[in-house]
Amino acid sequence: MNFSLSLFIPETLTLIFSAIVFFMTLFKKETIEKTLHPFMIFCALVLAAGSFYSIRFHGTLFYDSYKVDLLSQGFKFILSIAFLLTVLFSEKPISIGQARRVEYFLFLLSSTLGMMMIVSSVNLLMLYLALELSSYSLYLLSALRQDSRTAEASVKYIIFGAAASGVMLWGFSLITGLSGTISLFEIAKNIPTLILEPIFLVGLLFASFAFLFKLSGFPAHFWAPDVYESAATPVTNFIATASKAAAVAILIRIFMVMGVPPKFVTILGVLAFISMTLGNCVALVQQDVKRLLAYSSIAQAGYILVGLLSGSAEGYSSGFFYAFAYVLMNAGAFLAVILVAQALDHDNPQISHFDGLAERSPFLSLLLLLSLLSLAGIPPLVGFTGKWILFSAAMDKGHWFLVLWGVINSVVSLFYYLTIVKHAYLEKPKNTAPIILNFTTRVLGLALFCALVFLGIFPNTFIRFAQQAISASGLL
Amino acid sequence: MTFPILSSILLAPVIGLFAILLTPRKYETLIRLIGLVAAAITLVLSIRLCFLFNAQDPAFQFVENIEWIKSYGINYSNAVDGLNISMILLTSIVIFCGVLVSWTITFRVKDFFANMLFLVSGVFGVFMTTNLFFFFLFYEIAVIPMYLLIVIWGSTNKQYAAMKLTLYLLLGSALMFAGFLYMYSLPGGHTFDLVALKQNVSFSPEIQKILFLGLFLGFGVLAACFPFHVWSPDGHVAAPTAASMLHAGVLMKLGAYGILRVAVYLLPQGAHYWAPTIAVLSLCNIVYGAMVATQQKDLKFIIGYSSVSHMGIVLLGIATMTPIGFNGAIFQMFSHGLMTALFFACVGWIYDGCHTRMLDELGGLSKKAPVISTFFIIAGLCGLGLPGMGSFVAELLVTIAAVSTYPIIGIISILALLITAYYVLSAVQKAFYGPFNHHHEHFTDINFFQFIPRAILVGCLIFFGVFPQIFIQWISVSTRALLGV
Numbered sequence: 028m029n030f031s032l033s034l035f036i037p038e039t040l041t042l043i044f045s046a047i048v049f050f051m052t053l054f055k056k057e058t059i060e061k062t063l064h065p066f067m068i069f070c071a072l073v074l075a076a077g078s079f080y081s082i083r084f085h086g087t088l089f090y091d092s093y094k095v096d097l098l099s100q101g102f103k104f105i106l107s108i109a110f111l112l113t114v115l116f117s118e119k120p121i122s123i124g125q126a127r128r129v130e131y132f133l134f135l136l137s138s139t140l141g142m143m144m145i146v147s148s149v150n151l152l153m154l155y156l157a158l159e160l161s162s163y164s165l166y167l168l169s170a171l172r173q174d175s176r177t178a179e180a181s182v183k184y185i186i187f188g189a190a191a192s193g194v195m196l197w198g199f200s201l202i203t204g205l206s207g208t209i210s211l212f213e214i215a216k217n218i219p220t221l222i223l224e225p226i227f228l229v230g231l232l233f234a235s236f237a238f239l240f241k242l243s244g245f246p247a248h249f250w251a252p253d254v255y256e257s258a259a260t261p262v263t264n265f266i267a268t269a270s271k272a273a274a275v276a277i278l279i280r281i282f283m284v285m286g287v288p289p290k291f292v293t294i295l296g297v298l299a300f301i302s303m304t305l306g307n308c309v310a311l312v313q314q315d316v317k318r319l320l321a322y323s324s325i326a327q328a329g330y331i332l333v334g335l336l337s338g339s340a341e342g343y344s345s346g347f348f349y350a351f352a353y354v355l356m357n358a359g360a361f362l363a364v365i366l367v368a369q370a371l372d373h374d375n376p377q378i379s380h381f382d383g384l385a386e387r388s389p390f391l392s393l394l395l396l397l398s399l400l401s402l403a404g405i406p407p408l409v410g411f412t413g414k415w416i417l418f419s420a421a422m423d424k425g426h427w428f429l430v431l432w433g434v435i436n437s438v439v440s441l442f443y444y445l446t447i448v449k450h451a452y453l454e455k456p457k458n459t460a461p462i463i464l465n466f467t468t469r470v471l472g473l474a475l476f477c478a479l480v481f482l483g484i485f486p487n488t489f490i491r492f493a494q495q496a497i498s499a500s501g502l503l
Numbered sequence: 504m505t506f507p508i509l510s511s512i513l514l515a516p517v518i519g520l521f522a523i524l525l526t527p528r529k530y531e532t533l534i535r536l537i538g539l540v541a542a543a544i545t546l547v548l549s550i551r552l553c554f555l556f557n558a559q560d561p562a563f564q565f566v567e568n569i570e571w572i573k574s575y576g577i578n579y580s581n582a583v584d585g586l587n588i589s590m591i592l593l594t595s596i597v598i599f600c601g602v603l604v605s606w607t608i609t610f611r612v613k614d615f616f617a618n619m620l621f622l623v624s625g626v627f628g629v630f631m632t633t634n635l636f637f638f639f640l641f642y643e644i645a646v647i648p649m650y651l652l653i654v655i656w657g658s659t660n661k662q663y664a665a666m667k668l669t670l671y672l673l674l675g676s677a678l679m680f681a682g683f684l685y686m687y688s689l690p691g692g693h694t695f696d697l698v699a700l701k702q703n704v705s706f707s708p709e710i711q712k713i714l715f716l717g718l719f720l721g722f723g724v725l726a727a728c729f730p731f732h733v734w735s736p737d738g739h740v741a742a743p744t745a746a747s748m749l750h751a752g753v754l755m756k757l758g759a760y761g762i763l764r765v766a767v768y769l770l771p772q773g774a775h776y777w778a779p780t781i782a783v784l785s786l787c788n789i790v791y792g793a794m795v796a797t798q799q800k801d802l803k804f805i806i807g808y809s810s811v812s813h814m815g816i817v818l819l820g821i822a823t824m825t826p827i828g829f830n831g832a833i834f835q836m837f838s839h840g841l842m843t844a845l846f847f848a849c850v851g852w853i854y855d856g857c858h859t860r861m862l863d864e865l866g867g868l869s870k871k872a873p874v875i876s877t878f879f880i881i882a883g884l885c886g887l888g889l890p891g892m893g894s895f896v897a898e899l900l901v902t903i904a905a906v907s908t909y910p911i912i913g914i915i916s917i918l919a920l921l922i923t924a925y926y927v928l929s930a931v932q933k934a935f936y937g938p939f940n941h942h943h944e945h946f947t948d949i950n951f952f953q954f955i956p957r958a959i960l961v962g963c964l965i966f967f968g969v970f971p972q973i974f975i976q977w978i979s980v981s982t983r984a985l986l987g988v
Binding site: 449486 | 573684
């Protein structure tokens with residue numbers, strides 16, 4: 028085995044940082060209180076730089092069970108960005124007590140490590156380990172909240188999550204039993220014969236169930252509203268961005284390896300249809316903003332599935348593009364939620380708490396407006412361009428009904444996004460105290476603002492990158 | 504490289520928008536001035552464009568083409584021919600007057616002008632682009648700021664109207680979106696370029712029928728085609744003055760323009776197949792809009808329903824599928840744009856002064872404010888098709904074409920003009936003549952500064968009414984080319 032550490036840079040960095048943070052738990056809280064957050068920002072920046080540096084590396088590790096290519100490295104970069112954003116959001120998370128800050132960052136790091144390993148895994152066992160590492164960290168993260176709703180999210184999350192893992196393992200065992208191997212590439216070689224076996228389809232479906240669970244797509248969506256609502260907001264942001272990106276990555280990888288048999292496309296199409304409809308319809312009546320964003324993420328999972336089930340290079344590359352767009356626009360929305368929650372000193376802001384945000388902080392409400400419109404797919408923002416290419420890939424394969432339904436759903440979704448906007452711009456605030464943004468938040472907001480607009484208008488470079496990533500993985 | 508005049512028209516409001524965003528909100532006059540300068544630049548450039556335009560050439564002129572997203576066949580490409588040159592001119596006239604009329608806005612000035620410029624850059628984009636991706640992009644850019652304009656600065660049931668308008672228009676655009684992507688996915692397609700689609704894709708008659716229906720429904724919502732017009736009167740009434748001017752004046756024309764530019768251009772057989780249906784629907788527009796307008800008490804609702812009725816004339820012109828009908832439709836789009844802008848500019852002034860638009864509560868205003876009354880009456884006379892006004896020629900062309908193609912529908916549409924005359928004249932009579940309502944003692948006539956935008960609109964209406972051949976000359980070569988005759 029030719030082990031080259033340079034291929035493993037982002038993961039190694041994450042490991043080292045986790046070890047350091049782990050030792051930090053030994054110190055008294057007061058001594059590290061001041062240095063912890065700046066140190067974490069430093070770690071996140073180094074991690075992002077490391078991921079960016081290693082973006083063109085390629086090769087395999089650990090007896091061909093771990094593949095480093097443009098696809099995996101691209102997603103690792105997206106994950107490191109999502110991690111950086113979450114760290115920047117966590118200067119003073121209101122519902123995570125001072126005593127638990129170190130653990131909070133430790134589990135953020137370990138979860139990021141798990142997700143980075145997910146996107147590179149090309150072996151069923153490795154994939155399972157990586158998934159569990161990231162999931163268990165997320166279960167713990169969602170339990171860290173310190174007010175009245177401490178463990179609610181975590182208990183729900185862990186029960187549903189464990190069930191999903193079980194189903195996935197069952198699916199893996201069926202696939203392994205039929206093909207006699209756990210390596211995705213070996214399985215890919217046998218696809219022409221395997222595809223004829225109905226039980227293979229069942230295995231694939233069971234395995235996909237767990238990935239849908241991570242993506243919060245129907246029928247594995249039910250955890251999302253509760254967990255989003257009762258986890259601390261920065262944790263919700265992490266689940267909504269990083270975890271979703273990892274889920275898209277693994278779906279792309281699995282679909283590319285296994286192909287998407289016609290029957291499977293039909294089933295996925297139905298799931299996407301229900302996901303979109305259910306997510307958007309239920310979101311219409313939500314009052315809790317985090318819960319609303321959870322239902323919107325269920326709907327978004329449907330859009331992503333519509334693109335991925337096209338099974339073409341365009342579909343996968345646009346899925347890649349949309350994953351990045353999704354991280355950016357969700358982060359923008361959550362930044363506003365976090366700041367409103369901080370001003371309110373309560374971690375579950377309702378829509379009515381956004382009243383008069385435009386007067387309290389014009390810039391923040393503009394960012395919220397852009398992020399929500401981008402989620403709804405309004406040009407010239409990145410969500411629009413992402414949706415355009417996702418849907419054109421699906422249309423190319425003749426899924427005109429899903430596309431039409433998807434666009435109509437976007438219109439429905441605009442209703443609840445605009446409701447928040449209306450509250451921010453139109454209603455009179457009960458609390459007129461302006462929300463002061465500190466320097467970091469200002470820069471961060473401006474960066475998100477520019478990214479949303481710039482990537483929406485000039486997406487060519489990134490689309491080309493995504494296409495290269497898909498073709499470089501050499502599976503199509 | 505030649506001077507990119509079209510991109511300059513498009514970029515002037517965009518740059519103005521960023522300049523406004525960077526200006527601190529306390530410098531309100533500076534913000535207004537930036538808006539005015541941006542609008543003035545577009546106006547000057549569009550007038551220049553009209554002089555440079557070669558009306559004898561049916562091909563696209565002033566073509567600008569930049570590769571944008573190569574793998575999806577998306578180019579940033581702008582061009583002008585007879586179909587859109589008048590629309591660009593109309594947009595720049597209306598935005599220039601709109602900025603002047605909104606000089607009196609004092610609430611959140613910065614946000615208002617930013618939204619106006621954003622909206623108008625979307626409108627310019629739709630009118631000049633020849634790529635479906637950018638067509639859709641600009642189309643939605645034109646719709647979204649309208650929501651904010653109505654919801655923040657509007658009146659009368661504004662939240663309901665704004666949400667209704669936005670959802671209706673975006674539902675229409677959802678159909679467009681699916682239609683565009685479907686054309687992209689056809690064999691030979693894989694491009695969003697209009698010309699390339701026309702050349703490379705052979706649309707079979709069945710596909711043309713279905714696609715044309717989808718696109719027509721999509722565009723028809725914005726063109727206020729019966730029965731999808733219900734958003735438009737509510738939206739016009741609720742919007743602030745300048746937004747109503749832009750909306751009824753320009754935005755509704757995007758729908759009719761889209762039908763011609765995209766649906767008829769790419770799917771001529773589909774258009775012929777559905778033309779009789781469109782004719783019937785447009786007759787509903789004309790008659791139903793006029794009938795409802797007779798029953799309204801609110802001046803803005805009268806204008807809103809008269810817009811529905813007048814857009815019916817545009818659609819009827821398109822439905823004839825003849826060069827004369829198309830010329831009439833485009834001329835009607837242009838003169839109706841100017842006319843409604845003038846209507847709303849007058850009603851806006853009256854509402855600001857009297858705080859009511861109800862006919863019962865107005866009355867005898869011409870004694871107190873002769874100038875604004877004159878402007879309103881001119882718009883009204885134009886609305887009922889008085890010779891010498893732009894819309895007279897337009898309606899004449901459409902009815903000539905309609906009577907020869909669909910005799911019964913054509914004749915009914917002529918009779919409907921009588922209803923128009925009735926509601927316009929009775930509104931004028933109630934609001935401006937009769938006993939003066941002494942609640943409005945403090946109401947003053949417009950000052951010279953506010954006189955200018957309304958005078959520009961009247962000037963254009965009369966100019967093109969007296970010299971219609973200038974206008975017809977611009978468009979007739981292109982409409983013949985569009986029909987392939």
